[in-house]
Every structure is written in C-alpha cells, then in structure tokens.
C-alpha cells in the first residue's frame with residue numbers, strides 16, 4: 001500500500017507490505033516520526049491508503065471494525081466511571097448481551113488483568129499500571145482478533161512495564177489473538193514478539209525484519225539471560241542506528 005497525508009503530500013509509505021498470520025505477535029520498532037502511529041491508524045481504518053488495500057481475514061478494514069481492539073499509551077478512561085463500568089462501556093456501545101451479562105464479562109476481563117478486587121474503584125484511585133490494565137481489559141472484552149497496541153506501556157516505570165509485559169504474554173497465549181505492538185524499546189520488542197520489524201524514516205518502510213526464536217513461555221530472567229537475546233538486541237540496535245544515521249543525512 002501507499003500513503004501520504006493529503007495536507008503535506010509527503011509520502012509516508014510507498015509499496016509498503018505487511019502480513020501477519022493469525023495469532024502472531026508482531027512488534028514494530030522505529031524512531032519517532034517514522035510512521036508508527038500512522039501505520040496503526042491505517043490498520044484500524046481511520047486513515048485510508050491512496051494505493052493498495054488493508055484487509056483483515058480478506059475483508060477491507062473500516063473504522064470500528066469488530067475484529068479490532070486498541071490500546072494506546074494513555075489509558076483514556078472515563079474518570080467518573082468505575083473500572084468495571086469503563087470495561088463495560090464498549091460492550092454497552094456494541095449492545096453485547098444484557099446488563100448482567102455485560103457486568104459478568106467485564107468482571108471476567110478485569111480478573112484476567114489482575115484487577116478483580118478493584119472493579120468498583122474509579123480511575124483516580126488506581127495506579128498508572130492499573131489504569132493501563134483497565135484499558136487492556138476494556139479492549140479484550142470485545143474479543144478482538146487483532147489487537148493494535150501503540151506504545152501501551154511507554155509511560156510506565158520499568159518494573160510495572162515488565163510485569164505488564166508478562167501479563168500481556170500470559171493473556172495472549174490463552175486468547176490467541178494477533179497482536180501488532182508498537183514500541184521504541186528494543187528489549188520490550190524482543191521479549192514479547194515472534195517477529196520484530198524496524199521501520200525506517202518515511203517513505204522507506206520496513207528496513208529490517210527479525211524473527212525472534214526465543215522459546216515460549218518467556219520469563220524475565222530466563223529469556224533475558226538467553227545468549228540469543230543479547231545477539232538479537234545487538235542486531236536490532238545496529239538496524240536502528242542505521243535508520244538514525246540516514247536521518248542525519250536527510251536533515
């Protein structure tokens with residue numbers, strides 16, 4: 001596909017191609033401004049490519065496609081609603097089930113992210129990590145087949161982030177959705193993904209694609225201690241450095 005913002009007409013993607021197999025965990029790495037958020041907005045149907053197609057299970061994406069879920073860097077919760085009601089909100093909008101059924105589903109997903117005890121709390125009584133868990137539960141409750149995540153844990157401290165990475169892997173391995181996870185953290189990408197893509201500056205597209213053959217289930221100590229982890233980090237760091245150098249040549 002090809003895409004430019006009509007305002008600037010500067011090409012962001014040219015002959016860009018990406019395919020994920022069902023249940024695959026794909027991470028996208030790239031410096032600021034390389035088009036990561038644009039890519040997610042294209043995948044979610046909020047932006048439309050001028051050339052080519054974007055499909056989910058063979059059908060074109062449209063905004064609010066029922067197979068799609070999103071988690072953004074900011075949890076965007078309604079401050080006046082409890083954690084449970086925030087999770088139930090999407091179910092309400094989609095008219096999925098009766099009130100009692102919606103509450104049961106919302107509670108199930110809050111429990112899945114470890115917040116069963118906090119269902120009645122408003123967002124301001126939750127920590128940053130807990131709020132992001134609510135946001136994750138909210139999108140999971142709609143049972144998306146493709147989960148789009150735009151730097152979802154970037155605003156959290158390192159310890160909270162690594163525990164959320166583990167939660168996400170545990171949930172993903174039980175639910176089996178396809179995940180596209182955007183991050184600028186090389187270690188996070190390696191730890192989570194089956195495949196890591198490096199995006200170059202517009203309109204380069206994908207400059208590197210690295211398969212992560214680390215065994216699953218992964219765990220913070222064992223996986224990071226695997227010598228392959230260090231090799232992958234080095235390879236990806238070189239790729240990112242190459243993108244940065246090409247940026248300096250341009251500017």
Ligand SMILES: Nc1ncnc2c1ncn2[C@@H]1O[C@H](COP(=O)(O)OP(=O)(O)O)[C@@H](O)[C@H]1O
Nearest residue numbers: 005007008012031032033034035036037038039
């Ligand atoms: N609405 C817009 N109109 C014009 N240009 C945009 C718009 N949004 C982003 N861009 C440009 O597109 C490029 C990619 O942006 P973005 O996808 O936000 O990058 P990233 O998420 O990787 O930081 C940048 O050069 C940015 O300035």
Ligand SMILES: [Mg+2]
Nearest residue numbers: 036037038150
């Ligand atoms: Mg972005």
